[in-house]
Amino acid sequence: MKVEIELNRDGESNVIEYDYARRAADEKPMILDVLLQAQATDIPDLAFRYGCRARNCGVCTVDVNGRPRLACRARIKEGDRVSPVKTLPPLADLVVRRDGVARQMRGRLTSVAQGNNLNQDAPDDYHALTACVECYACLQNCPMHARNFTDGANPNPSEGYQWGNPFSLLKLQMLRLDPLSSDAGRDQALAHAEDLGLDACRDCKGCKCGVGIDLMGKVVRPLLEAAGE
Amino acid sequence: MTIETEWRNYDVVVVGSGGAGSMAARAAAEEGSRVLVVSKDPIGCSDTKISEGNATVRQVAADDDSEEALSENLCMAGGNLPVKDITDAFAKDSKTAFDRFRAQGLRPAIDHKRNNPKATPMAFGGHNRRRSVGLPNHGIAFGHANWNAVVQGNGVDYLEDAWFLDVVTDTFDGDRARIVGGLIYDASGGKLIAVRAPAVIIAAGGLSTLFFPKTDTMRGNTGDSYAIAARAGAELVDMEQCQFLPFCIASPPSYEGLLVGEPASASFLGVLRDKNGKVILDSVYQRTRAECSAAIMRAVADGRGSPNGGAYLDMTGNKVLPRSGPYFMRYLETCLPGAYVNARQAFSKPVAKCEEPWEVRPSAHYHMGGLRVDAVGASVKGEGAGARNLGIDGLFAAGQAMGGLFGANRLGSTSLTEVSVFGSRAGHAASQHAHAFKGTIEDNAFAPVIAATVGRFGQAGTVAAATLKQKLQKEAWDTIGPARTGDGIAAIGPIIDALTARLDDVAIPAYATWNQSFIEFEELRNLLETARAVAAAAGERDASLGGHVRLDRGDISIFAEPYSTVVHRGVDGSYAVRRVARPKTPLKQLLAYKAEESWRQFQSKWFRFLPDAVKDRKLETRYQAIMGTPSGAAREVEPGSDDAAVAEKRAA
Numbered sequence: 001m002k003v004e005i006e007l008n009r010d011g012e013s014n015v016i017e018y019d020y021a022r023r024a025a026d027e028k029p030m031i032l033d034v035l036l037q038a039q040a041t042d043i044p045d046l047a048f049r050y051g052c053r054a055r056n057c058g059v060c061t062v063d064v065n066g067r068p069r070l071a072c073r074a075r076i077k078e079g080d081r082v083s084p085v086k087t088l089p090p091l092a093d094l095v096v097r098r099d100g101v102a103r104q105m106r107g108r109l110t111s112v113a114q115g116n117n118l119n120q121d122a123p124d125d126y127h128a129l130t131a132c133v134e135c136y137a138c139l140q141n142c143p144m145h146a147r148n149f150t151d152g153a154n155p156n157p158s159e160g161y162q163w164g165n166p167f168s169l170l171k172l173q174m175l176r177l178d179p180l181s182s183d184a185g186r187d188q189a190l191a192h193a194e195d196l197g198l199d200a201c202r203d204c205k206g207c208k209c210g211v212g213i214d215l216m217g218k219v220v221r222p223l224l225e226a227a228g229e
Numbered sequence: 230m231t232i233e234t235e236w237r238n239y240d241v242v243v244v245g246s247g248g249a250g251s252m253a254a255r256a257a258a259e260e261g262s263r264v265l266v267v268s269k270d271p272i273g274c275s276d277t278k279i280s281e282g283n284a285t286v287r288q289v290a291a292d293d294d295s296e297e298a299l300s301e302n303l304c305m306a307g308g309n310l311p312v313k314d315i316t317d318a319f320a321k322d323s324k325t326a327f328d329r330f331r332a333q334g335l336r337p338a339i340d341h342k343r344n345n346p347k348a349t350p351m352a353f354g355g356h357n358r359r360r361s362v363g364l365p366n367h368g369i370a371f372g373h374a375n376w377n378a379v380v381q382g383n384g385v386d387y388l389e390d391a392w393f394l395d396v397v398t399d400t401f402d403g404d405r406a407r408i409v410g411g412l413i414y415d416a417s418g419g420k421l422i423a424v425r426a427p428a429v430i431i432a433a434g435g436l437s438t439l440f441f442p443k444t445d446t447m448r449g450n451t452g453d454s455y456a457i458a459a460r461a462g463a464e465l466v467d468m469e470q471c472q473f474l475p476f477c478i479a480s481p482p483s484y485e486g487l488l489v490g491e492p493a494s495a496s497f498l499g500v501l502r503d504k505n506g507k508v509i510l511d512s513v514y515q516r517t518r519a520e521c522s523a524a525i526m527r528a529v530a531d532g533r534g535s536p537n538g539g540a541y542l543d544m545t546g547n548k549v550l551p552r553s554g555p556y557f558m559r560y561l562e563t564c565l566p567g568a569y570v571n572a573r574q575a576f577s578k579p580v581a582k583c584e585e586p587w588e589v590r591p592s593a594h595y596h597m598g599g600l601r602v603d604a605v606g607a608s609v610k611g612e613g614a615g616a617r618n619l620g621i622d623g624l625f626a627a628g629q630a631m632g633g634l635f636g637a638n639r640l641g642s643t644s645l646t647e648v649s650v651f652g653s654r655a656g657h658a659a660s661q662h663a664h665a666f667k668g669t670i671e672d673n674a675f676a677p678v679i680a681a682t683v684g685r686f687g688q689a690g691t692v693a694a695a696t697l698k699q700k701l702q703k704e705a706w707d708t709i710g711p712a713r714t715g716d717g718i719a720a721i722g723p724i725i726d727a728l729t730a731r732l733d734d735v736a737i738p739a740y741a742t743w744n745q746s747f748i749e750f751e752e753l754r755n756l757l758e759t760a761r762a763v764a765a766a767a768g769e770r771d772a773s774l775g776g777h778v779r780l781d782r783g784d785i786s787i788f789a790e791p792y793s794t795v796v797h798r799g800v801d802g803s804y805a806v807r808r809v810a811r812p813k814t815p816l817k818q819l820l821a822y823k824a825e826e827s828w829r830q831f832q833s834k835w836f837r838f839l840p841d842a843v844k845d846r847k848l849e850t851r852y853q854a855i856m857g858t859p860s861g862a863a864r865e866v867e868p869g870s871d872d873a874a875v876a877e878k879r880a881a
């Protein structure tokens with residue numbers, strides 16, 4: 001089975017065709033199977049991220065035919081093209097630089113450890129949001145995140161991106177849903193969402209989560225409602 | 230072009246951002262230290278994040294769950310190898326350690342009657358009490374808490390995509406070694422970072438990648454914790470004690486190694502069969518992980534294994550009974566939700582529904598051995614439990630990186646507690662050490678390791694590290710994996726030597742940003758070092774005990790004088806191994822323990838041969854007691870009663 005893999009190294013980019021040898025006649029491999037086999041055979045220094053092979057760690061996201069997929073749990077077929085996700089700066093082959101997203105949350109996570117009674121049940125929506133594996137698939141087509149790069153801007157990820165994304169909104173909405181947060185903490189989380197560019201969500205078609213979290217219903221709309229339409 | 234080196238100063242450097250690293254960082258920052266967390270995976274991405282998310286919380290189900298009971302439980306289960314100071318520390322802190330995650334946003338369901346987190350309905354593998362707590366979204370929920378702990382700031386800086394390569398030491402008071410910092414490869418920044426710091430906490434996880442793809446853990450478990458410590462001259466303890474989970478997927482390949490069940494989830498009537506259908510282990514739910522793994526690997530060694538090198542976990546007996554069968558399926562689905570998701574995805578429908586047996590094979594999961602430390606995670610050397618004033622000054626370890634807590638066997642759900650207990654202890658102790666540090670840190674102590682590392686970028690060679698790594702993984706599985714023999718252990722030495730000799734022939738391009746070849750090279754270097762330590766310890770332990778299964782030898786008697794293995798790397802790179810004595814459990818206690826175990830197994834064996842109708846009715850009652858009625862309402866289970874400990878106490 002032939003697939004295309006985009007290689008980026010030391011400033012040079014090219015696409016190679018890799019012929020995957022099926023391990024069973026009826027095998028329908030995952031993207032990660034192909035990458036692991038390529039590394040074990042023809043391209044030993046192929047750079048890609050993975051961790052758990054089971055859709056839990058969230059680091060293996062790549063684009064397949066231009067759409068973000070978790071490599072360990074998405075099938076690949078003849079002729080598909082694997083490339084680094086295009087929403088973040090490339091580092092090597094399929095590896096992109098992720099840390100600009102988390103960095104923007106520094107100082108924005110109001111601590112919940114303020115002597116409150118810990119023994120309170122969190123609402124179901126809170127638990128729905130802890131399903132997020134931080135795969136960044138939701139950065140695709142997010143106009144808020146795209147603002148970081150408009151007009152050829154080249155932001156420094158080490159300082160954290162200025163504009164937010166569905167993931168950073170999700171982290172803030174978790175603070176708002178946490179029964180242990182104070183009212184001031186909730187207001188602060190909302191203010192951070194607005195700083196990060198929540199306004200962009202008002203006329204956006206909406207975001208999509210790589211693991212199926214209802215981002216519009218459980219993150220974006222509640223934040224917009226709180227901010228006042 | 231040579232790779233640049235940047236210099237920084239901190240009080241405490243923490244290697245790893247799993248549970249142990251995150252909790253260590255927060256504890257050190259609370260004491261006013263300037264802390265740097267270094268993580269090769271993105272922050273929070275770790276075994277902690279991908280775990281089943283069950284944690285031990287003492288007294289969560291009953292007030293009389295004493296420190297003594299838990300400490301003794303760990304010692305006995307660990308074959309008397311655990312260090313008492315360390316199990317005592319675990320038992321003491323295990324009531325509140327979980328709250329440190331809660332302070333970072335972890336929100337368990339609450340038992341409002343007891344005003345504490347809600348306990349799981351059953352006792353976990355090997356526990357003599359019900360004292361575990363589960364979480365919606367299992368380990369991923371812990372991942373969020375750890376991420377919050379590190380990313381928030383408040384005294385903690387961090388680097389992700391950054392490989393901690395080695396600690397840097399100098400000597401004081403004559404020739405005692407002490408930490409003065411470390412060297413880091415910042416892959417996304419494309420530079421080396423030399424950190425001057427008087428304390429380093431190693432929380433970099435385990436070594437299961439030595440057996441890839443026969444593992445359910447994160448790719449990053451390349452033994453970095455042990456290799457870094459060993460190269461610095463620290464001692465490692467119980468390194469032969471690798472825990473293999475018996476019930477992992479053998480095929481299809483995309484799922485190879487992933488967890489599908491535990492002894493307890495096999496439930497009352499689960500048995501193991503060889504390829505001819507013969508029962509090779511009954512009463513599976515009463516067995517330890519090691520016993521199940523050993524039964525499977527013995528069948529494989531005798532040529533009675535399944536096509537993919539395993540055996541068959543047959544749970545059809547649970548499923549077919551008309552009244553209790555449906556309960557069993559609900560039990561299977563809920564007791565290890567992550568594992569059952571793997572089974573459903575990997576197996577065909579009838580197999581996943583337990584209408585047919587599951588082909589399973591052991592997988593590397595956890596390393597009980599590790600850095601030899603005291604109850605605050607400080608490096609120790611010497612006889613018995615060791616002494617801190619003989620260890621590497623300023624070196625600490627926590628979580629899977631440390632040894633001495635579990636000995637020969639780790640009980641279920643204890644590791645997520647271990648990371649918090651010893652992460653915080655190490656964080657506080659490292660911080661105090663840093664504040665008390667009086668010496669001056671000389672930059673020339675860093676010169677050799679910087680020069681050696683810079684020299685690797687642009688190294689000419691003919692082989693790829695990834696290729697050598699695969700060879701090592703395959704050989705390690707066959708020789709120091711879940712089934713060992715004297716010959717196999719002896720054979721791995723020359724293989725490691727040959728692979729080590731090829732390190733200088735690994736081709737590494739010169740570019741600095743995310744140099745995959747360099748990363749593979751470093752991880753191979755650590756895997757080789759770790760394999761040496763495991764082989765040395767395994768060679769010394771000349772019969773089976775816990776995670777160390779010798780096919781050519783029997784079990785070490787529980788009445789024998791217990792000892793731990795301690796390994797130490799010499800300057801020439803070879804490993805010396807010796808035994809340190811461990812205190813023996815009093816005879817009366819041992820006999821009681823043995824009698825209880827035999828009685829349990831006798832009861833469950835006998836139960837299997839009852840008429841189906843009788844079995845069915847008795848099982849229905851049992852399941853109702855642990856999981857509630859069909860309407861879903863959980864029946865109240867008396868905390869600490871037999872009902873509460875389905876997998877441990879005698880069958881109906």
Ligand SMILES: Cc1cc2nc3c(=O)[nH]c(=O)nc-3n(C[C@H](O)[C@H](O)[C@H](O)COP(=O)(O)OP(=O)(O)OC[C@H]3O[C@@H](n4cnc5c(N)ncnc54)[C@H](O)[C@@H]3O)c2cc1C
Nearest residue numbers: 245246247249269275277281283393434628629642644645
């Ligand atoms: C599938 C699975 C299920 C499990 N279920 C449970 C359970 O239900 N209950 C339980 O108690 N235990 C469970 N465990 C075990 C438990 O998850 C681990 O033992 C525990 O999380 C280890 O935590 P740690 O902080 O020591 O290491 P980890 O969480 O593995 O963290 C290691 C960290 O070190 C970093 N690192 C490694 N090397 C370097 C380096 N050289 N430089 C920089 N950073 C480095 C990694 O990136 C990572 O961030 C499970 C494990 C697995 C794999």
Ligand code: SF4
Nearest residue numbers: 142144166201204207
């Ligand atoms: S709704 Fe908001 S967060 Fe979602 S994609 Fe649109 S702009 Fe981004």
Ligand code: SF4
Nearest residue numbers: 132135136138209210
């Ligand atoms: S919200 Fe969904 S898509 Fe976005 S990072 Fe989390 S899991 Fe991935």
Ligand code: FES
Nearest residue numbers: 051052053058072
């Ligand atoms: S490898 Fe962990 S989510 Fe894909």
